[in-house]
Amino acid sequence: MSGLLQRLRALPPAAxxxxxxxxxxxxxxxPFLYARRMSGPEPWTLAEYWPVLVGSVPLLLxxxxxxxxxxxxxxASVAYSLRDPDVPPQPVPYGWLAGLFTVAExxxxxKRLLAVGISLAPAxxxxxxxxxxxxxxxxxxxxxxxxxxxxxxxxxxxxxxxAERERAxxxxxxxxxxxxxxxxxxxxxxxxxxxxxxxxxxxxxxFRAISEAGRDAQAQLRRMLDLLKDGxxxxxxxxxxxxxxxxxxxxxxxxPQVRLAVTGTAATLPADAELAAYRIVQEALTNMxxxxxxxxxxxxxxxxxxxxxxxxxxxxxxxxxxxxxxxxVGMRExxxxxxxxxxxxxxxxxxQVEARLPL
Numbered sequence: 001m002s003g004l005l006q007r008l009r010a011l012p013p014a015a016x017x018x019x020x021x022x023x024x025x026x027x028x029x030x031p032f033l034y035a036r037r038m039s040g041p042e043p044w045t046l047a048e049y050w051p052v053l054v055g056s057v058p059l060l061l062x063x064x065x066x067x068x069x070x071x072x073x074x075x076a077s078v079a080y081s082l083r084d085p086d087v088p089p090q091p092v093p094y095g096w097l098a099g100l101f102t103v104a105e106x107x108x109x110x111k112r113l114l115a116v117g118i119s120l121a122p123a124x125x126x127x128x129x130x131x132x133x134x135x136x137x138x139x140x141x142x143x144x145x146x147x148x149x150x151x152x153x154x155x156x157x158x159x160x161x162x163a164e165r166e167r168a169x170x171x172x173x174x175x176x177x178x179x180x181x182x183x184x185x186x187x188x189x190x191x192x193x194x195x196x197x198x199x200x201x202x203x204x205x206x207f208r209a210i211s212e213a214g215r216d217a218q219a220q221l222r223r224m225l226d227l228l229k230d231g232x233x234x235x236x237x238x239x240x241x242x243x244x245x246x247x248x249x250x251x252x253x254x255x256p257q258v259r260l261a262v263t264g265t266a267a268t269l270p271a272d273a274e275l276a277a278y279r280i281v282q283e284a285l286t287n288m289x290x291x292x293x294x295x296x297x298x299x300x301x302x303x304x305x306x307x308x309x310x311x312x313x314x315x316x317x318x319x320x321x322x323x324x325x326x327x328x329v330g331m332r333e334x335x336x337x338x339x340x341x342x343x344x345x346x347x348x349x350x351x352q353v354e355a356r357l358p359l
Contacts, residue, residue: 024094025056031088051080055095062102067111070099097141104145172330181217183290185210209254240274256294264303276334283327284312284353308357315350
C-alpha cells in the first residue's frame with residue numbers, strides 16, 4: 001500500500017488531475033449505463049447528460065482555479081438534482097466532493113468558508129436525511145483536504161528538522177576532522193626544529209606525520225563538502241571502530257605514547273554508533289595532544305553487558321579551560337544520539353573520558 005502511495009505521489013500533477021477527472025466522469029456516468037428511461041426505449045440525450053460533463057471536466061483546472069471550479073461543478077450537481085424524472089438518480093455527487101476537497105487543500109481561509117457555505121446552502125431545503133448525508137459528505141471531503149495540508153506541513157517540518165540535524169552532524173564531523181589534523185600538525189611542526197638538530201630521523205618522521213595528517217584531513221573534508229553539495233553520502237564509507245588502531249598509531253608515532261586495549265567479545269554496532277565511537281576516540285586523542293600535555297595514554301574498548309565502554313585516559317592535566325568546548329560537548333551529543341552517555345573528568349593520574357554505547 002505504501003509503495004502504491006509513493007508511486008501516486010511521484011505522478012505529475014496534470015496526470016493526477018486527469019485521473020481524478022476521469023474517475024468522477026465514470027462515477028457520474030454509471031447510472032446512465034444501467035438505468036432505463038421510464039418513458040420509453042429512447043437513448044439519453046446530451047441535454048440530459050450535460051450536468052455530468054459540467055460536473056467533471058472542469059476538474060482538469062482544479063489546481064489553477066480551485067474556487068471557480070468548485071462553483072461550476074457544484075452548480076452542475078444542483079442542476080442534476082433538479083433533473084427530469086426520467087434521468088437516473090445520482091446518489092453521490094463526486095464532482096462536488098472533489099471540488100470541495102480541492103478548495104480545502106489549496107485555498108485561503110475565506111474561500112474555504114465560502115465553499116462550505118455554498119455546499120450546505122442547498123441542503124437546508126431538502127429532507128432531514130438528505131441534509132444529514134450531504135453534511136457528512138461535505139465535512140468528510142473538507143476534512144480530507146485539510147488533512148492533506150497538515151500532512152504536507154508535517155512532512156516539510158520533519159524534512160527541515162532532518163536537514164538541521166544533518167548540518168549539525170556535518171559540523172561536528174568537520175570540527176573533529178580539523179581539530180585532530182591541526183593538533184597533530186602543530187605538535188609536529190613545533191617539535192620539528194628541535195628534532196632537525198638532534199635527530200634527523202625523528203624530524204623526517206615528524207614531517208611525514210604532518211603530511212599524512214594533512215592528506216587525511218583533506219580527503220575527509222572533501223567527502224564532507226561533497227555531502228553538502230550533493231545531499232547524499234559520499235562513496236567512501238564513514239570511519240568505524242576498525243580505524244581506531246590507525247588513529248592510535250598515528251598519535252603514538254608523533255605525540256604521547258598511547259596504548260590500545262580491547263577486552264571482551266566484539267559485537268556489531270549500528271552504523272551511527274560506529275561513527276560516534278570513532279569520533280569520540282578521535283576527539284579525546286585530539287584533546288590529549290592539544291591540551292593535556294600528556295606523555296602516555298590509553299584507549300580501552302570494553303565489550304560487556306550489552307554495551308561498548310570506551311575509556312580514553314592519559315597522565316596529563318586535562319583540557320583545562322576547554323572543558324566546555326565544542327569537542328567535549330560534541331562527544332556527549334554523539335553518544336546521546338545513539339542512546340549512550342559520555343562522562344569526563346580527572347582520572348587516575350590524569351584526565352579520563354568514558355563513553356558507553358549500547359549494542
